[in-house]
Every structure is written in C-alpha cells, then in structure tokens.
Amino acid sequence: MLRRAVRRAASLATRTALHPRQFVSGSASKPSLSIWRRKKEMGKEALIAAKELKRLRSDPLRLDRFVASHVSRLLKSDLVAVLAEFQRQDQVFLSMKLYDIVRKEIWYRPDMFFYRDMLMMLARNKRVEEAKRVWQDLESEHVLFDQHTFGDIIRAFLDSGLLSEAMDIYEKMRQSPEPPLSLPFRVILKGLLPYPELREKVKDDFLEIFPDMIIYDPPEDLFEDQSGPGYR
Template sequence: MVTRAISRSKILTLVSILVQNLMKKPITHSLLQLKPQASPLHLDLYKPYCGFRHYHDGRPRGPLWRGKKLIGKEALFVILGLKRFKDDEERLQKFIKTHVIRLLKMDMVAVLTELERQEETSLAVKVFEIIRKQGWYKPDVFIYKDLIISLARCKKMDEAMRLWESMRKEELFPDDQTYTEVIRGFLRDGSPADAMNIYEDMVKSPDPPEELPFRILLKGLLPHPLLRNRVKKDFEELFPEKHAYDPPEEIFGKF
C-alpha cells in the first residue's frame, strides 16, 4: 500500500511540473516538439507529385472509361431498353417509337456501333433502318460493311443479303473484306452456290479482286471439284505468280 501511494505521488508531481512548463512556454518552443521541421529535401509521400496519385481514387481506368464517356446517358438507356425488349416485338416497337426515334444523330450512330460490338446484330439492323429514314442520312458504304460482316460472322446470311441488296440499290460497292466474309459465311453455312454468286459479283466489280477471297473459295470448294476448277482457273489468270495448293487425290479425288 505504501509503495502504491509513493508511485502515485511521483506521477502527480511529474504531471504538475509538465503542465507548469507548458503554461510558461508556447508549445512550438517546447523541448517536447511533436513534429520536427522538414528539411528542404524531405518528401511527403502522402501528397501527389508531378500529377500522379499514390492511391486509387475509385475511377475506372483505361479504354473502358474512355469508351463509356463516348456514349451519352440517353444512348446507354436506349441500348439497355432495346436489349430488354428484343424478344417482345410489340413492346420493342413501342420503345423504338418513344425513345429511339428521338435520339440525336451522334447518339443514334453510337447506339448502332455499340449494338454491333455486342453482337446484337438484329437490333443493329433495326436501328440502321431508322437511321436510313432520317433527313441527315447519306449512303455510307462503311456502315453497310460493318453490318454485313457482323451478320455473316453470326451466321445470319439472310439478313446479310437483304442489306447487300439495299447497298447495291444505293449504288455502293463492297470492298475485298466484305466479299471475303460473305463468301466465308456462305461456305460455313453449307451454301457453295450462294458463295459462287458472290464470287461472280466480285469478279464483275469495278475494283480488281484480291487474292484472299480466291484462297477461301479454293479451300471451301474442295468437296466440289467442278466449282473449284473454275475458281482455280480464274485465280491462275489473275495471279500467275501465285500457286494454288491441290490436296492429295486420295483425300478429295482428282481435280
């Protein structure tokens, strides 16, 4: 008991002395300075330097953030609405009349591009049909190209050919990549006759054909020797310095 009393009295004495010293001198001049003066070379790691932050502020980084900024809120709302009602034709048409038609030009084009990116090709075609009815619309071969290629890659060749006919009515001609993807789509779909029709159109186009569509046809027409020989003959005339590979006869027969 006596020891405890002595210890408490010592603590109280020290505290009283410390309080008296603090009252006599300001805390900035006290010997018990809490934070030393920073030297000129001292760096505060908690402050940003040269515009860089040392922590993540919660904002998305990279292309995702930049891509979202390019699409307005109204366009994003329309994209979500179209995807929501795509299986209900009646509600979809009502949504198109109340929201899609009232979009501005840039928002409408952004909706079309984003639907293509998400492979919502049928919805993209509906939006394109609305765009074609706008006063500011001018025939654009690149819009047709992107849509036709997207449809061909999604194995929707009927829709792709409807757009193909519309493109030709507007006196627009497909490029080499469009021919290639449509020919590949028909061959993948098991329709070599349709692929040959596109081939004939390619040969008659004002731009000279390139090598890639011929290569795809020569490979896809292996089970059809007569059609393949016809394409091979044209290929050798247009590209005499190139070689067309023929597989062994025991695999597909004699060509």
C-alpha cells in the same frame, strides 16, 4: 517612291509567274474516316437505350413506342455505337431494327462499311433472307465493295456453310468494275478447302487472271473424312 513601288510590283509579278499557287481540290485531299470505321464508344444515353431495347424486343408495341420517343433522339455517334454493339452480340432482330432507323436518318449516307458489318453479322447467324434484303438495299443505293471487302464477306458466308449465297456474291465480285486482287481470291480459296469442286472453279478463275502465281493445294485426303454441307 513611285519608281520603288513599280519595281516592287514587277518583282512580285515575276515571283508569281515562276512559282504559281497550287490549289488542292476536295477530291484530291485525304477523305475523312467513315463513321462506321471509327472507334465506337457508347455514351450514357446509348447504354440506356440498348438495355431498354433488349428488354422490350419481345413486345412490338412498346418497342416501337420506345424507338419513337427515345431512339430517334439519340446522337449519331450513340446510334452508330448501339448498332455496332448489337451486331457484336449477334442480336439480329435489333440490328435489323436499327439498320432501318439509320437509313432514315437525315445524316445517313450510303457506306460500304455500314453494309459490310451488316452482312458479316447476318452471315455468322445464317440469316439468308435478311442478307438478301440488305444486298438489295445496297444495290439500290449503288454501293460498290472493294475487292478486299468482297473477299471478307464471301469468306464469312463460306464459314457459315452458306455456299450458294457465297458463290452468288463471288459472281458479283467477278463482275465488279474494281480491278481484281490476288489476296481476296486466296481468302476465298482457303474458305473453299472443304469443297474441292467449287475450289477448283475459283482456282481456275484465279490462274486465268494471275497466270504467274501459284496456288497451294492441300493433300487430296485432307478432307475426305469431313462431309461438309453440299452446294445448294
């Protein structure tokens, strides 16, 4: 029996040497989906809170009391859902209110999609000062947008006629350590069609980075009758 045990141990050692176990580190495993990308459904408490927040928004004192007594007790999923709903409704004041609340929560972690949604909503509503504040916050938290997100945000500002702000963000995109991609440039170039001078600048950057690619140029008179807002 002793000899059999020795042979079994030797066989096991041989198999282990030939086929060592493989361990997957946390960084190599698939990351969990950001809470800001998950489907957001409002529960009963969230619906009540959203309705009451909208009712009290013109009464700062009662609004702050309700936030302290009810909103601060919402579950994470409910708070996220209420913020998403206010963003969808373009409720800028209430979105900024919840934005501040979320960033103070113990579970809060800086997230690219959290900031993307805020900036897209603020761009739609042409709220420049709030957008600048949000951008300062994300920079202080060292949040890095990927190139596709940069393109979407810049396009949102362009579509709202906020050219100066859009081009400021474009310069940040150009300085990003993320490798450039052609699709975000095309998204931006399409948004710049009414602004040929700015479009030419971005087009030159694009062709410098992607010299083998082609950019479609519309007929020169396509926008001659359209007087878009100037570059501030």
